[in-house]
Amino acid sequence: MCPVAIKKINLQGVSNMQDIVSEIIVMKRNRSPHVVNYLDSYLVCKELWLVMEYMDGGTLYDAINETQMCKDETAIVSWECLQGLDYLHSNHVVHRDLKSLNILLRTDGSVKLGQYILGQAQFLIATKGIPELQQSELLSPLLRHFLSCCLQTDEARRWSAQELLQHPFVTSAKPTSSLAPLVILVNNWKEKTGMRQ
Structure with a gap:
């Protein structure tokens, strides 16, 4: 079972x-x-x-708070999230609460979108605007361009998930199995510190 x-x-x-x-x-x-x-x-x-x-690897929130993800790992997560968004959009479903707590991981490296129905995050973006990127100078120009395509407040200028899947930042993403060591590292740390749920 x-x-x-x-x-x-x-x-x-x-x-x-x-x-x-x-x-x-x-x-x-x-x-x-x-x-x-x-x-x-x-x-x-x-x-x-x-x-x-059940996703045995926890959330992306855990991973980004306990480690520093490299560009390749970020590209894999972005690619997988865009696959999920493109699927939902093609079925006329809008993910209403896309954040690191709702991106779930498995110890085999797979990434899936969760909590895509029961949420309301758009209100915060509409009232407070897009948050500023911290230490953006540390990001590669390609990643900065990818993020600018994602974070346009003007819907007409914002790239769709399908368009973003063609962006060079994610088209070069490695297989999800490349994430497995990161997920296992975070899970081991959580077990050692007693934070595992």
């Missing part, structure tokens, strides 16, 4: 249950090797338990 992840949603105070049901239907229909797949759901007392595919 394979391990699974369970996301628990407290239904007390949920004003429109139909929205949650609609979002579960969207998750059920959108299965891809590039997104964390929905498996099933259960109503337990006053909680909705969403059973999802």
Whole structure:
């Protein structure tokens, strides 16, 4: 039997249950090797338990907070995330909360988008603008150009996921298995420090 992840949603105070049901239907229909797949759901007392595919490598947030990712590792993660976004967009689904906590890793190096339905991050971008890159002078010109293509506030100028998949920064990405040592290193560190969940 394979391990699974369970996301628990407290239904007390949920004003429109139909929205949650609609979002579960969207998750059920959108299965891809590039997104964390929905498996099933259960109503337990006053909680909705969403059973999802388990990613044993933690989140990208863990990796970027415990290590310094190199350009090649960044390109791999970007390529894999864009594959997931392109898949969702082609099925008329918009990822509403793309951040490092919602990018999940496996110890084999695979990368998948998670939490693509139940979120609302666009409000922050609309009200606070795009955050400034810290130490941008340390980034290669190619990476800076890639980021500028991603972070255009004007939707007409912002590249789509499909266009970004053609950008030279990601077209030269190595196989995901190249990420495995990084993920294992972060997991080992978390186990040693007792931070493993």
